[in-house]
Each structure stands twice: as C-alpha cells, then as structure tokens.
Amino acid sequence: MHNTFSAAELTSRIQELTAKLNKDNISRTNAYKRFFDRHPEIKWTLLASFVSRNAGWSMTDLKGRLFELGLTAFQQKWLFLTYERANWLIFSDAYPQLLLYHWSKQLGQPLFHLLSSFGVS
Numbered sequence: 001m002h003n004t005f006s007a008a009e010l011t012s013r014i015q016e017l018t019a020k021l022n023k024d025n026i027s028r029t030n031a032y033k034r035f036f037d038r039h040p041e042i043k044w045t046l047l048a049s050f051v052s053r054n055a056g057w058s059m060t061d062l063k064g065r066l067f068e069l070g071l072t073a074f075q076q077k078w079l080f081l082t083y084e085r086a087n088w089l090i091f092s093d094a095y096p097q098l099l100l101y102h103w104s105k106q107l108g109q110p111l112f113h114l115l116s117s118f119g120v121s
Helices: 007-021 025-038 044-061 065-070 073-107 112-118
Strands: none
Touching (some): 007 073, 007 112, 044 073, 073 112
C-alpha cells in the first residue's frame, strides 16, 4: 500500500474516525461539511450536511410546544430515536466511503478494494 501505514491500519483509522464523528447529529453535520470543504468536487456532501442539519432541527422540534401538545413523551422519545438511528446508520455507511476517497487521493492510488472491510452498501 503506502510505506506510512498498512491497509489494516488505514481501515482501523477510518473505523475509529467514523465512530468518533458519529456520536451525535451535530458531529455528523459538521463532518459532512468539513469533508465538502476539503473535497468540493463531492457535491452531495454539502447536501448531506444540510439534510443532517435539518434532521437535527426536526429532532429538536420534538421538544417544542407544538409536538408536546400533540405527542406523548413516549412518542416524542421514539421519534427522536428513529431520527437518531436513521442518521447514525446513513453516516456509518457513507462516511467510510468518503474517507476512502480522501485517502485514495492522498496516496495517489484507488483504495476502494477496502470497502468490504466496512460493510457499506
């Protein structure tokens, strides 16, 4: 691969960073935006940051007055958890692919053969 680190080390590094940035919706939103700032040719990452931000607003709205009137606390909790899990799953799938793209560019060689290490779609 590259004399700096092995495929196993890169895979581990990508898994660790993905897990770290997938801790909450704010972290995910910021990660997508930072990736777009570094790689503006991957335009959908800007859209992903907007979608993630909007999901966060929807999650916050569940605690607002309108939803408190129309939903039980149990329903609010489960809707929040549904948003959270969906966004967590999407990021778990998408972000390792983005990082492989990043490292492929950095190292000047395609690394997409490592995709199977991440269980991505």
